[in-house]
Amino acid sequence: DIQMTQSPSLLSVSVGDRVTLNCKASQNIYKNLAWYQEKLGEAPKLLIYNANTLQTGIPSRFSGTGSGADFTLTISSLQPEDVATYFCQQYYSGSWTFGGGTKLELK
Amino acid sequence: QVQLQQSGAELAKPGSSVKISCKASGYTFTSYYMSWIKQTTGQGLEYIGFINTESGGANYNEKFKGKATLTVDKSSSTAFMQLSSLTPDDSAVYYCARGINYWGQGVMVTVSS
Numbered sequence: 001d002i003q004m005t006q007s008p009s010l011l012s013v014s015v016g017d018r019v020t021l022n023c024k025a026s027q028n029i030y031k032n033l034a035w036y037q038e039k040l041g042e043a044p045k046l047l048i049y050n051a052n053t054l055q056t057g058i059p060s061r062f063s064g065t066g067s068g069a070d071f072t073l074t075i076s077s078l079q080p081e082d083v084a085t086y087f088c089q090q091y092y093s094g095s096w097t098f099g100g101g102t103k104l105e106l107k
Numbered sequence: 108q109v110q111l112q113q114s115g116a117e118l119a120k121p122g123s124s125v126k127i128s129c130k131a132s133g134y135t136f137t138s139y140y141m142s143w144i145k146q147t148t149g150q151g152l153e154y155i156g157f158i159n160t161e162s163g164g165a166n167y168n169e170k171f172k173g174k175a176t177l178t179v180d181k182s183s184s185t186a187f188m189q190l191s192s193l194t195p196d197d198s199a200v201y202y203c204a205r206g207i208n209y210w211g212q213g214v215m216v217t218v219s220s
Contacts, residue, residue, distance in 0.1 A: 034207045043202065043210040055208065087152065091207055095168050096142070098152035 129203030
């Protein structure tokens with residue numbers, strides 16, 4: 001299986017911060033990567049797919065970059081409603097795998 | 108609009124089985140595979156497998172072979188996952204997902220005596 005590693009696992013943030021989250025694959029997955037936001041008790045929400053394509057309805061403060069094995073999700077100016085857990089997912093292989101997540105907490 | 112409505116929470120005893128459902132609406136059910144994902148606090152998100160909703164053929168993550176059985180009922184546009192020989196390690200939230208962009212609301216399965 002392709003291993004997905006996210007860093008950091010926990011990030012203390014303030015409203016207005018530029019936030020950068022990282023995701024690394026154990027092999028080349030080209031651009032077959034998605035980012036999700038998850039809040040307690042809710043289903044994961046797709047933010048970004050194909051590494052850098054913003055899902056319809058997602059605010060433009062979210063952006064994704066990367067290809068191959070290294071990827072980044074950036075929130076340009078953190079809003080209170082963005083406090084959540086974010087995880088990446090590869091769908092290059094038929095057996096999806098997920099990163100362990102990055103939890104954002106307010107300072 | 109696309110919706111995946113999953114069945115309610117389950118409380119099951121060790122050694123028993125549960126069958127959870129995922130009813131699809133808003134699209135042609137047989138045009139898309141259905142995937143299933145397990146989420147726990149300790150292990151995070153794990154891919155269980157997927158089912159071809161047209162043919163009924165399923166593909167499983169090696170870890171879940173023998174544990175999960177995926178089926179569909181095309182007449183009701185519903186996908187099912189049966190979990191057998193339950194242990195406390197099977198306690199989790201289970202999601203169905205159509206592709207990467209549509210997920211059900213999740214079903215909490217608790218295995219306890």
